[in-house]
Each structure stands twice: as structure tokens, then as C-alpha cells.
Amino acid sequence: MPVITTIDDFKPIYRRRVPKMFYDYAESGSWTEQTFRENTSDFDKIRLRQRVAVDMEGRTTESTMIGEPVAMPVALAPVGLTGMQHADGEIKAARAAEKFGVPFTLSTMSICSIEDVATHTSKPFWFQLYVMRDEEYVAALIQRAKDAGCSAMVLTLDLQILGQRHKDLKNGLTAPPKLTPATMLDLATKWRWGMEMLQTKRRKFGNIVGHAKGVTDASSLSSWTAEQFDPQLDWAKVAKLKEQWGGKLILKGILDADDARKAAEIGADAIVVSNHGGRQLDGALSSIRVLPSIVDAVGDKVEIHLDSGIRSGQDVLKALALGAKGTYIGRAFTYGLGAMGQRGVTTALEIIHRELDTTMALCGRKDVKTLDRDVLLVPKDFEGDWA
Ligand SMILES: Cc1cc2nc3c(=O)[nH]c(=O)nc-3n(C[C@H](O)[C@H](O)[C@H](O)COP(=O)(O)O)c2cc1C
Numbered sequence: 572m573p574v575i576t577t578i579d580d581f582k583p584i585y586r587r588r589v590p591k592m593f594y595d596y597a598e599s600g601s602w603t604e605q606t607f608r609e610n611t612s613d614f615d616k617i618r619l620r621q622r623v624a625v626d627m628e629g630r631t632t633e634s635t636m637i638g639e640p641v642a643m644p645v646a647l648a649p650v651g652l653t654g655m656q657h658a659d660g661e662i663k664a665a666r667a668a669e670k671f672g673v674p675f676t677l678s679t680m681s682i683c684s685i686e687d688v689a690t691h692t693s694k695p696f697w698f699q700l701y702v703m704r705d706e707e708y709v710a711a712l713i714q715r716a717k718d719a720g721c722s723a724m725v726l727t728l729d730l731q732i733l734g735q736r737h738k739d740l741k742n743g744l745t746a747p748p749k750l751t752p753a754t755m756l757d758l759a760t761k762w763r764w765g766m767e768m769l770q771t772k773r774r775k776f777g778n779i780v781g782h783a784k785g786v787t788d789a790s791s792l793s794s795w796t797a798e799q800f801d802p803q804l805d806w807a808k809v810a811k812l813k814e815q816w817g818g819k820l821i822l823k824g825i826l827d828a829d830d831a832r833k834a835a836e837i838g839a840d841a842i843v844v845s846n847h848g849g850r851q852l853d854g855a856l857s858s859i860r861v862l863p864s865i866v867d868a869v870g871d872k873v874e875i876h877l878d879s880g881i882r883s884g885q886d887v888l889k890a891l892a893l894g895a896k897g898t899y900i901g902r903a904f905t906y907g908l909g910a911m912g913q914r915g916v917t918t919a920l921e922i923i924h925r926e927l928d929t930t931m932a933l934c935g936r937k938d939v940k941t942l943d944r945d946v947l948l949v950p951k952d953f954e955g956d957w958a
Contacts, residue, residue, distance in 0.1 A: 575911075575918055575922070576922070577883070577922060578882045578883060578906060578907070578919060578922060578923070579882070581906035581907050581910040581911070581915060581918075581919070582598075582906055582910075584909075584910035585656075585905075585906045585907075585910040588761060588763060588764055588909060588910060589656055589761065589764055589909040590655075590748055590754065590757050590761050590764060591742060592739075592742040592743070592744050592745075592748060592754065592757075593652065593655045593656055593744075594909070595738040595739065595742055595744075596652065596736075596739055596744055597650075597656070597902055597905050597906075598902070599736045599737075599738045599739070599850070600736065600848070600849035600850055600853060601734030601735055601736050601849065601850055601852070601853040602734070602735060602737075602853035602854075603853055603854075604849065604853065605849075605853055605854060606846055606849035606852065606853050606854060606855050606856075607848065607849025607850070607853075608849070609849075609856070609857040609880075610846065610848065610849050610857045610858060610859070610880030611880045611882060612857075613857040613859050613860050613880065613953075614859055614880055614881075614882075614885075614886045614889055616950055616953060617859070617889045617947055617948070617949050617950075617953065618947070618948040619885070619888075619889075619930065619933075619934055619946060619947060619948065620934060620945070620946055620947065621934065622933075622934055622935025622946075623935070625935035626937075627932040627935075627937060628937075630931060630932060630936075630937045630938070631937065631938055632644075632924060632927055632928055632931070632939045633939070634897070634939050634940050635896075636674060636841070636874075636876065636896065636897035637723055637840045637841050637874060637897075638819075638840075639674065639722065639723075640672075641672060641673050641674065641897070642671055642672030642673055642924070643672075643673060643887070643923070643924050643927060643939065644887070644891065644895075644896065644897040644898060644939065645673055645881075645887055645897070645898050645899070645900060645920070645923055645924075645927075646668075646673055646674035646675070646676060646697070646876075646897060646898070646899045646900075647664055647665075647668050647674065647675045647676055647899065647900060647904050647916075648676055648848075648878050648899035648900060648901035648904075649676040649677065649678035649679075649681075649699035649725060649727070649823075649901075650678055650901050650904075650905055651678045651679075651680030651681065651792065652680060652681075652682060652746050652792070653678070653681060653682065653683075653905065653908065654681060654682025654683050654771075654773050654774075655682060655746050655774075656905055656908050656909040657764075657767070657908045657909055657912050658764075658767035658768050658770065658771040658773070659683060659771050659773055660682065660683070661677060661678075661681045661682060661683035661687075661688050662683050662687065662688055662691045662692070663908065663912055663913035663916065664904060664908055664913070664916045665677070665688050665691070665692045665696055666691065666692060666913055667913050667914075667916035667917045667920065668696075668916070668920070669692050669693065669694050669696075670917065671917065671920045671921075671924075673920065674696065674697050674723075675688075675692075675696040676696065676697040676699050676725050676899070677696055677697070677698050677699060678699050679698075679699060679700055679701040679778055679779075680701065680776060680778075680779075680792065681776070681777060681778060682746065682773050682774065682775065682776065682777055683773050683777050684777030684778050685698060685715050685716055685719045685721070685777075685778060686715065686718075686719055687773065687777060688719075689719035689720060689721075695720045695721055695722035696721060696722070697721060697722065697723040697724070697725050698716035698719075698721040698723075698724055698725065699724075699725040699726075699727055699823070700712060700713065700716075700724055700725070700726050700727065700812070701727055701730065701800060702726070702731070702800065702801045702804045702808065702812065703783070703799045703800060703801055704799060704800070704801045705784065705799065707784075708782070708783045708784065709812075710815065711782065712778065712782075713812070713815055713816055715778075715782075716816075717816075717817075717818070721818075722818070722819060723818065723819040723820070723821055724812075724818060724819070724820055724821070725823050725843070726809065726820060726821070726822055726823065727823045727847075728804070728809070728822060728823065728824040728825070728830075729823070729824025729826070729845070729846070729847050729851050729852070730796075730800070730824070730847060730851055731800050731801060731804050732796075732797075732802060733792075733793055733796045733797065733800075734847070734851040734852060736850060739792070739793065740793070744791070744792060744793070745790040745791050745792075746774070746775065746776065746792070747768070747774045747775070747790070749790070775789070775790070776789045776790075776795075779795070783799070806833055806837065809822070809837055813837060813839075819840045819841075820838075820839050820840055821839065821840060821841045821842070821843060821876070822834045822837075822841075822842045822843070823842075823843040823845055824843065824845050824846075824847060824851075825842045825843065825844055825845070825865065826844065826845070826846055826855055826856070826858070826861055827861070827865075828864050828865055828867070828868035828869070831844075831865045831868050831869045831873075832868055832869055834869075834873065835869045835872040835873040839873055840873070840874060841873060841874035841875070841876050841897070842865075842869070842873055842874075842875060842876065843876045843877065843878055843899065844858050844861060844862050844865050844875060844876065844877045844878075844879075844895070845858055845877070845878045845879050845899075846858055846879050847879070848878070848879050848901050848902065849879065849880075856955070856957075857879065857880060858877050858879035858880060859877065859879075859880060859886075859889065859890060859893070860953065860954060860955065861954075862890065862893045862894060862895060863893055863894065863953075863954055864954060866893065866894030866895075874896045874897070875894060875896055876895055876896065876897040876898060876899065877890045877895040877897075877898050877899075878898060878899035878901060879901075881898055881899070881900050881903060881923075882902075882903055883922075883923060884922070884923045884924060884925065884926025884927030884928070884929075884930055885926055885927075885930050886898075887923060887926075888927055888930050888931060888934070888942060889947060891939065891942045892942045892943055892944055892945075892947050893944065893947070893949075894944075900919070900923065903923065904916050904920070906919070907919035927939070934946040
């Protein structure tokens with residue numbers, strides 16, 4: 572087994588282990604993938620201020636996200652089909668997060684159901700909601716999340732229509748994979764994945780199949796989304812859903828200061844500055860680039876989180892220093908899970924933690940909660956002069 576020292580080290584192992592359609596599903600953005608690429612390359616443009624002769628004993632990465640204590644302000648983002656990256660993937664990722672002391676967010680489009688994850692974990696997790704046309708089904712999903720003891724609802728606002736990802740269409744993405752000559756050829760080299768999948772009963776969308784009326788086959792993500800997701804979702808509906816849920820609410824997919832103001836007005840507990848990992852509106856700016864404008868607009872009114880492009884603890888530090896109170900990783904833990912199961916997720920968290928801690932020390936800081944712009948060197952034109 573190779574020595575894993577960075578998040579990127581997982582990728583070749585992940586690629587060897589997991590069927591191509593699921594690797595491609597994670598490792599792609601929409602259309603030209605410009606936003607997907609810039610999510611990571613924009614982090615690289617920000618540099619760090621090295622400070623010396625500062626006592627670095629007694630450092631801490633502990634903080635809070637929406638009032639919940641976290642070992643470091645890095646949550647696992649909702650990732651659909653996680654249970655196709657590794658058998659029982661959601662349960663394994665949730666357990667790794669729980670042991671590490673960071674929040675786990677379960678996607679509506681998960682393979683393991685809300686109840687299943689609750690049964691196999693002991694701390695409350697967060698539930699991510701996609702809003703469907705069928706209001707009864709949405710109400711039932713919200714009730715199920717309440718019954719399972721979820722401590723926050725993450726309402727995703729940037730995917731009422733699916734951004735086109737070419738590879739998913741070309742691969743004929745389904746869960747579980749449909750057996751065609753191409754998938755069978757691919758699966759022949761992914762026998763370990765196949766053996767593990769055969770040993771679990773969790774192979775379909777666990778929150779949907781058997782729950783949504785008349786749905787026996789939701790295997791195709793693209794046709795399910797097109798038919799079921801509510802294209803009429805607006806701020807009035809968001810306010811209604813907030814009331815229905817009644818608990819902590821995180822609004823995900825905010826990329827514009829005007830939308831951030833609306834989210835704050837509605838009384839969200841937090842917003843996630845996010846472009847869905849570059850999977851939705853290709854051509855949108857990277858999350859890290861728009862973060863300062865959103866912090867300026869609502870930083871004193873609502874807690875700000877960020878995702879999209881985080882691959883290291885240094886990226887986490889940059890987001891925190893620019894004003895985010897918390898961050899999420901999507902692909903970074905998915906690579907680990909696909910490569911090595913639960914141990915891979917734990918290793919991914921350990922890598923990011925170590926990078927965050929060491930970087931903090933070398934920047935002359937001891938407490939993650941005190942990070943500010945002073946630790947960064949940000950190019951003058953970083954945010955861009957857009958008209
Ligand atoms: C494979 C994959 C599936 C995703 N599925 C969901 C989902 O079901 N719900 C959701 O709100 N976001 C989903 N996202 C977006 C993530 O929650 C998060 O915004 C994104 O992964 C952050 O970017 P990163 O992967 O660069 O960390 C998904 C992302 C990926 C990569």
C-alpha cells in the first residue's frame with residue numbers, strides 16, 4: 572500500500588478501485604469545467620505570510636459550526652451516490668466524521684437512507700434537502716430527518732435543474748450500474764468493488780425508493796432530477812421550508828451578495844458559499860473568489876461557510892482567514908472513501924488537519940478561531956474587476 576501524504580495520493584488508487592462511471596461522476600464539472608478548475612487554481616493564487624519567533628505551543632483547531640463543537644471547522648459535504656463509491660459509503664463516511672469530531676452531511680440522493688445512517692452512528696448528523704415537486708414527499712423527508720435526530724438541515728438552492736456533465740451522459744450513469752458490455756468490461760477489473768457491493772443490500776437511492784410515491788426505479792440521476800426536482804423553488808418556499816423544519820437551517824449554493832442578503836433576511840443560521848464544486852453553472856466564479864464580497868455584505872448577520880475546491884488544510888486556512896467560519900470537503904473525502912473506505916475518509920481528515928495545524932503554526936497563529944486576513948497575501952486583483 573503506498574504511503575498517503577496528500578489528498579491527491581488517493582486518486583490513482585480510487586481510480587483503480589471504483590467503476591469508471593462513479594469516478595467520472597465525482598471527478599467532473601459541468602460543460603467546459605472552467606469553474607471546476609478555477610475552484611482549485613484560485614486557492615493557489617493566495618499566498619501565506621510566514622511569521623517567526625512566535626511561541627507555537629498549545630495550538631488548537633477546535634471551533635464551532637452553527638454552535639456545534641468541531642475538532643476543526645471542516646464538515647463532510649453532501650455527496651450523492653456516496654454508497655456507490657464504496658459499499659455502505661454514507662455509513663462509513665459518517666462514522667469517520669463522528670470519530671474525528673466533524674459534521675457529516677447526508678445527501679437526499681444518498682444510497683444509505685437517513686434511518687440507516689442514524690442507526691449506525693451515535694451523534695446527530697446534518698441532512699441535505701433537495702426540494703421536489705411532490706410536497707408530501709418533501710414533508711415526509713423533513714419529518715424523517717427530524718425523527719432521525721438530525722441537528723441541521725442543509726437546503727441546497729443551486730440544483731433545481733442539473734448542470735450538464737458530459738461524462739455522466741456518455742457513461743450512462745445509473746445507481747446501481749446497468750449491465751452493458753462497457754460496464755461489464757470495466758467491472759471485470761473492479762472485482763473488489765463488485766464483491767463488496769454484492770455483500771450489501773444498499774445499492775439504490777435509500778431515501779427515495781420505497782418512499783416517494785410510485786417510484787420503483789430512480790436509478791438514473793439525470794431523469795429523476797429532471798422529473799422530480801421543483802423548478803419553482805423560490806425565497807417564499809425557502810421561508811416555508813424553514814418553518815416546516817423548525818431547527819437549524821443552512822442555505823447552500825450562495826454565490827452572490829444579493830442572494831446572501833436574502834438568505835440572511837430569511838433567518839438562516841448559516842450560508843454555504845458554494846458553486847456545487849463546479850458542477851452546476853459553468854462560468855460562475857470560484858467560491859474563494861466571491862467569499863470576500865459575501866463577507867462584506869452579510870458577515871455580521873449570518874454565519875458563513877464555504878466549499879468548492881478545498882483539497883488541503885492550507886485551503887481551509889485561506890477560507891477561514893477570508894472570513895468563513897466553517898468549510899466543507901466533497902471530493903477530498905470521496906477520493907479517500909473510494910480508495911480505502913472508512914479508513915480513507917479518516918486519513919483524508921487527518922491529512923487536512925495536519926496541514927491546517929502546521930500552516931497555522933508557520934503563520935504564527937495558535938488558534939484557528941483567530942485567523943484573519945493578516946495571515947494572507949492576497950493579490951490586489953484577486954476578486955477581479957467585473958462589470
Ligand atoms: C460526486 C458529487 C456529488 C454531489 N452531490 C451533492 C448532493 O447530493 N447534494 C448537494 O447539495 N451537493 C452535492 N455535491 C456538492 C458538494 O456538496 C459540494 O458542494 C462540493 O463537492 C464542494 O466542492 P469540492 O468537491 O471541490 O470540495 C456533490 C459533489 C460531488 C463531487
